[in-house]
Amino acid sequence: MTQQPPAPMNYPSQWNPAQPSYGHNQPTVGQKSFLATWLLSWLLGGLGADRFYLGKIGTGILKLITFGGLGLWSLIDLIITLVGARKDKQGLPLQGYDQHKKTAWIITGIFFVLGLIFGGIAAATAPTPQTDDSSIVSEEEAADEAPVAEPAEEPAEEPAEEPAEAEPAAEEEPADEPAEEEPAEEPAAEEDDSSVPAEYSSALTKAETYSDMMHMSKQGIYDQLTSEYGEDFSDEAAQYAIDNVEADWNQNALEKARSYQDDMAMSPNAIHDQLTSEYGEQFTSSEADYAIEHLND
Numbered sequence: 001m002t003q004q005p006p007a008p009m010n011y012p013s014q015w016n017p018a019q020p021s022y023g024h025n026q027p028t029v030g031q032k033s034f035l036a037t038w039l040l041s042w043l044l045g046g047l048g049a050d051r052f053y054l055g056k057i058g059t060g061i062l063k064l065i066t067f068g069g070l071g072l073w074s075l076i077d078l079i080i081t082l083v084g085a086r087k088d089k090q091g092l093p094l095q096g097y098d099q100h101k102k103t104a105w106i107i108t109g110i111f112f113v114l115g116l117i118f119g120g121i122a123a124a125t126a127p128t129p130q131t132d133d134s135s136i137v138s139e140e141e142a143a144d145e146a147p148v149a150e151p152a153e154e155p156a157e158e159p160a161e162e163p164a165e166a167e168p169a170a171e172e173e174p175a176d177e178p179a180e181e182e183p184a185e186e187p188a189a190e191e192d193d194s195s196v197p198a199e200y201s202s203a204l205t206k207a208e209t210y211s212d213m214m215h216m217s218k219q220g221i222y223d224q225l226t227s228e229y230g231e232d233f234s235d236e237a238a239q240y241a242i243d244n245v246e247a248d249w250n251q252n253a254l255e256k257a258r259s260y261q262d263d264m265a266m267s268p269n270a271i272h273d274q275l276t277s278e279y280g281e282q283f284t285s286s287e288a289d290y291a292i293e294h295l296n297d
Contacts (some may be wrong), residue, residue, distance in 0.1 A: 030092030034081070035100045040263075041081050042108065045074030046214075049263060050081070055089035065279040067220075070229035082108060126201035200240045203233045207241035215255035217275075218242055219282040250290040253283045257291035268292050 032054055041050035048063035068074030080086050082104055084097045203225055210216045210224060224230040225238035233241075253275055260266045260274060274280040275288040283291075 029095050030088040032088040032094050034094035034097040038081050038104045041078045122205040126198050199237045203237040203241035207245040211247040215252040217281050217283040249287050253287040253291040257295050
C-alpha cells in the first residue's frame with residue numbers, strides 16, 4: 001500500500017512566512033512643511049525656531065542659547081534644508097520640498113548676492129585711515145611757509161646812527177603777524193579729527209546692519225563683533241562701533257519682543273526674561289520693560 005504525500009500548505013501567493021508583516025501604508029513624508037522650515041531657518045535660525053518647529057526641543061534650546069552657534073550652526077541648518085536633507089523628529093522628510101525648492105533657492109540666492117553687493121559698497125565707501133606720514137608732511141609744509149615773513153626784519157639790522165629811518169622798521173613789524181597765525185596747521189588738525197581706521201568703519205557698518213535688520217541689543221552686537229566665530233573685530237573697533245552706531249535700543253527690544261510673541265507665542269514674563277538673559281538677547285531691564293509695556297501697541 002503506497003502512502004499519499006502530505007497536502008501542500010495554502011500560503012497566499014504574495015506572503016513570505018520568513019518575513020513579518022509591519023502593516024500597510026507606511027508614511028514616506030512627514031507632517032512638517034519644507035516651506036515653513038526654510039523660512040524659520042533663514043529668518044529665525046539664530047533663535048532655534050526651525051528646530052522647535054520640527055519637534056527637536058533639546059537642540060533647539062542649545063541653538064537658542066548659542067545664537068545659532070554664533071551663526072555657523074544656523075548657516076549649516078539652512079543649507080541642509082535647501083538641499084532637501086532636513087528631517088523632522090521622526091526622521092521623515094519634509095512636505096512640499098519638490099514644489100518649493102526652486103523658489104527657496106532663488107530667493108536665498110538673491111538675498112545672498114545683495115548682501116555681498118551692499119557689503120562691497122560699504123567697504124568701498126569707508127574712509128581710508130590717515131597715516132602719520134601725512135601729518136609729518138603737513139608740518140614740514142607749514143615750516144616751509146612760515147619763513148616768508150623774514151624779510152620784514154631786515155630794516156632792524158641798519159645802523160643805529162639814523163634814528164629817523166628806524167621808524168619805518170617799526171611800522172613794518174605787523175608783517176610778522178601772518179607767520180604767527182600759521183594757517184597751514186589747521187587743515188592738518190581737521191584731517192586728524194576725520195581720520196578713522198578702516199577696521200573701525202567696517203565694524204560700525206556691521207553694527208548698523210545688526211541693529212537695523214536683526215534688532216540686536218548693544219551687548220549682543222558687541223559680542224558678535226568681537227567673537228572669533230562671528231566678525232572677529234578688535235575690542236577697540238567694536239567699542240567704536242557701539243559708541244557711534246545710531247540705534248534706538250528700546251525699539252530694538254520691542255521688535256524682538258514682538259517676534260517672540262508672534263512666532264513663538266511666548267508670555268510677557270517669558271519674553272522679558274529672554275530679552276534680559278545673558279544667554280539670550282542681553283537687553284537692559286529698562287529696555288525690556290519698555291518692550292513689554294508697548295508690546296500690544
